[in-house]
């Protein structure tokens with residue numbers, strides 16, 4: 727274990743630079759593998775997943791961290807929600823490859839995500855996570871005490887950050903998903919209507935970012 731950590735290969739890996747970019751459809755396999763490794767096979771049963779099932783992430787807010795050898799080493803997504811009647815984004819999952827932790831990949835993903843969210847006019851971000859980690863980005867439980875999630879959760883892990891002052895004022899009640907439904911989650915007839923409409927309007931294949 728120690729030998730591996732101190733080997734030249736490990737040292738090279740630890741100093742390899744990375745870049746943050748918009749998630750691409752081609753990231754899906756590596757991203758799923760990373761999430762399985764970080765959160766385990768039962769990650770789809772987690773309470774926050776109820777806010778993501780069948781929904782598209784918020785536009786421009788699915789990011790990947792790429793090592794310069796082309797390997798995906800980090801991911802974050804944000805999702806539209808109603809936070810007890812207040813429009814907000816739910817952040818998660820955030821994950822960084824075990825091999826690349828402590829290099830600032832998580833910080834780079836968080837900073838880019840929050841900057842993009844602010845630039846796009848979003849007022850607040852909510853997440854379920856470790857307060858000691860997320861405090862460095864300004865997340866606290868100060869504005870989330872009256873909010874609930876659709877399932878079991880630990881109250882002290884429900885954190886919020888206002889990008890616009892007062893965006894979470896009066897936030898009270900259930901956090902519910904409000905993002906666009908994914909085409910495959912629509913009833914079959916609607917999905918095929920949409921597909922036909924897309925084919926009519928856009929005969930050329932367009933790269934799709936999840």
Ligand SMILES: CC(C)(COP(=O)(O)OP(=O)(O)OC[C@H]1O[C@@H](n2cnc3c(N)ncnc32)[C@H](O)[C@@H]1OP(=O)(O)O)[C@@H](O)C(=O)NCCC(=O)NCCS
Pocket residue numbers: 764765820821822823826827828829830831832833834854855856858859
């Ligand atoms: C949390 C995570 C995304 C951080 O990624 P990272 O690239 O290592 O983060 P950074 O390099 O930007 O920051 C590392 C710092 O965060 C701290 N940190 C990491 N996880 C932490 C946690 N759960 N609580 C408190 N601090 C934490 C490290 O100790 C380190 O501190 P330092 O800057 O004082 O040395 C990564 O550890 C991970 O993917 N963990 C597993 C999945 C997970 O827990 N995701 C978050 C959901 S709550």
